[in-house]
Amino acid sequence: MNLKELYQEIILDHGKNPRNLRKTENFNKDAKGHNPLCGDKVHVFLKLNENKKIEDISFEGSGCAISMASASIMTDLVRDKEEKEAKDLIKDFLDMIKEKPELVTKSLSEDEKTKLMSLSGVKKYPMRVKCATLAWHTLISAITNSQEEINTEKFD
Amino acid sequence: MNLKELYQEIILDHGKNPRNLRKTENFNKDAKGHNPLCGDKVHVFLKLNENKKIEDISFEGSGCAISMASASIMTDLVRDKEEKEAKDLIKDFLDMIKEKPELVTKSLSEDEKTKLMSLSGVKKYPMRVKCATLAWHTLISAITNSQEEINTEKFD
Amino acid sequence: MNIDNIKKEFPIFNNKVHNNDLVYLDSANSSQKPQVVIDRIYDFYSKEFSNVGRSVHYLAVAATNMYENTRVSVQKFINAKDKNEIVFTKGATEAINLVASTYGQKYLKSGDEVLLTELEHHSNYVPWHYLRKSKGVKIEFADVNDDGEVTLESIEKKITSKTKMIAITHLSNVTGAILSIKEITELAHSKNIPVLVDGCQGAPHLKLDMQDLDCDFYAISCHKMYGPTGLGILYAKKKWLEELPPYQGGGGMIGEVKKEGITYGDLPNKYEAGTMQTAQVIAFDESIKFLNKIGIENVMKHESELINYGQEILRKNNSVKLIGNPKNKGGVLSFTLDGIHPHDIATILDEDGVAIRAGHHCCQILHDKLNIPASARASLGIYNTKDDLDKLNNALNNCKKIFNTK
């Protein structure tokens, strides 16, 4: 049954008790993301050190179990990565969620891969893919420091 | 066959050689009518004397056989009528074209009635009823001297 | 036609969803279509198709007559005074845009106020927002109370000497609150303010009488009334349609066209530019006939029983929180479930064949006020039954199981 794949224990756990749900002190990069369809919102905070390594990452926001779990897992996996590594991981994740069967990244341990792959259940729920990817898109925009919100133009 | 009823000899005759297709000298009432669907246009000129009798009536315009014949027959029948009589005749004609089987008017001779009833063929052609009634509506507006064109607002 | 087994008139219910019977509780979004309406579209395209209003050949004449017949049917259905007060549009959204644009253009200036309510759907806010941008018009919102209602008093409170339009929903698509339109209109008219009613949810659920409500404008979406998609209706009092400028320009709405200027056609042509939704208008006549056969009173009785039953069982379900508790309620049951986000609810319910909607339902302002990012909404149509609501409740319990909540 697909639902079991979608709502795996690990997702429910991260959904209910999201890790890194706070605001990094002295963050130097951040971005907001928003899914107009369901109202999910996320605000990602980054602290990059001078070597472009992610010293800390955190998020604030609210949303469904999938989007919360996704942000939670993402922040866990990305901490302590170099900017370049993080970017590769994001790309790998987005590719996997959209079309590829597997992750190709080498920067994750098997445990970490399992954790990340737990989000792959959304593949069978096309309308929910956005829930799983919102935090990741927001992270890209935090790293590249584009000022605009993801999916959101300026108020008119 | 309905077409024969629609295009009776008398209609074809009046359509091709419309009577009173000219402009009354010293007219004191007039009105323009227009059918946006087909582009038919008619301009009716009236000369009412002090006793409210129609001394002369004429028209200018272009249109299909039905609309030309209708204007031609109308102008023929209405000349020398009192304003009140003319109004009754118009009402009678419009009622007949729209729903009633016969004319009820007493102001016409049998010959004149036949002439007018020749227009009743349009009853089976709902889209053509407007062709038959355009001149008559225009005549109403000439008599009541409303300034606007029938079916036409002011240019914007 | 008996409403108790009306489901069989809707062919969609012969199909399974994830091997379950379909429990369709998303009618406020769009309703399913009865066989008669689907058949009418099929037959019209197969045997009778032509454009209307333009040609004089057999098919065109017949189609034009059928098209205009629907206008008369709608007129009677909503008890409008004149058939030319019925304008066909793309949907309720277009109908409201039409009014905001033309009324705003002619009558509104900087500083004037448009009064909405906190219940409004985005379709009854964004068009007015445009006037804020283009003209400096101000937008006010009448407060929603804790029961999810907007009362006559809360509207009265926000009326000022600058109020030039009141635009309000008939029936909230989130709380189900039915507004007292007649009283609001009376109040507004006493101050010379016209009233637009967003009738999207009113039209499918309530008996409509334009002359009694006396509103100036009423917007309807036919696809929520068991009719085809892509069709809406603007009812407007004749004097407004005569006074207001035209909206879209194009074929069919003109009188004379010259290089220097243009005259516009008579009503209703003035507001029906371009080729219209011929097939949809003609088929919508069947939707009205269908509703008339059931009887709108029977629809209201049936749905009010369902709403009561739904509220009863959901209230018994401890983790469910109903949104709003209006005295006068129709059509929708919105709620949240402790510890489970509405989006997750909708996905899990779907697996059981239960179709609901999750999100803000195009009412972000209301959700902000309620301080929730989203809600779940089960909305009713004539085909729903108590059994459907039981299934909804069971599926909600299934959600709790999956999420290990109580």
Add this chain to the structure above:
Amino acid sequence: MNIDNIKKEFPIFNNKVHNNDLVYLDSANSSQKPQVVIDRIYDFYSKEFSNVGRSVHYLAVAATNMYENTRVSVQKFINAKDKNEIVFTKGATEAINLVASTYGQKYLKSGDEVLLTELEHHSNYVPWHYLRKSKGVKIEFADVNDDGEVTLESIEKKITSKTKMIAITHLSNVTGAILSIKEITELAHSKNIPVLVDGCQGAPHLKLDMQDLDCDFYAISCHKMYGPTGLGILYAKKKWLEELPPYQGGGGMIGEVKKEGITYGDLPNKYEAGTMQTAQVIAFDESIKFLNKIGIENVMKHESELINYGQEILRKNNSVKLIGNPKNKGGVLSFTLDGIHPHDIATILDEDGVAIRAGHHCCQILHDKLNIPASARASLGIYNTKDDLDKLNNALNNCKKIFNTK
């Protein structure tokens, strides 16, 4: 699929008109629909109906995917660069209104000029006229020549430093003239002027390639392309859709909505406010598949043979005067008949089952120029045959008999 017996794919031709076979020569007004399109509408409403974009249940997801598939099909059919350059509208008329309104609002000011041609349909004039009224924009008309064409030169002649938009038809719905869009666009762009093409008659008859034509906007009516009524398409280059303000406001086109302000959604949502024409969009995919199966080259070859044949036999008929003689002609044969008004022709032809249109075909300016109040028009679709044109000619001779003319 073989175009020579394509008539059998259209169920309308199984029916009689006044006991005669239907000879449908009114496709420029609206085309008939193939069985596959009618079936798709039927099946969608019967088995798969849901609104799109809003809910996450099974039916909604499936419908949303099908809806977006059509967007991709249209993109490929007209060779647009990006699927988000395809906006669904109510019709071509709405598409042109959308552009005139949003472009005018943002970029036009008093004294600026919009260049049209004398061939334009009212739908490509009235929307620009509104800007004349509201903004003091000037409207210029490129001359039509004696052959009923508008040449590149006649357009060049009317371009000034004030020209801010060129809006022209692809294929005249009266003379059949096909304009050299690619060359016109090149010229216009060299002067930094955007080009809108009214593709109502271009789309059903010509191979379309937006990247090759390079126009900025292209408006299409689906009901003239063997698709459902109530649906149109606006193609617009992405940069325009990004730069221009939104048009109608409502559900689905927003990002965030607050009492103080609103953000708009991404493309293409920004321009698709309110519930869209779900069933029509989904069914239109079948129209495109149908045309692709026949092959647009075969459509063009077939129709050009018919146009040539039609011109040939009508020229032999002494009392017929063809309107226009463009070198590059498609789709329509307009004419007058000595001594018989077009309206009378249409009525008499109808009795023989021959459906044509009479009037000004929403081109009053052209008719003024030609100095005729109205014309008769036989317009072609893929289902027409030489036999249809022979029947037209015979029916015209019947008119002459009834009117005793030669």
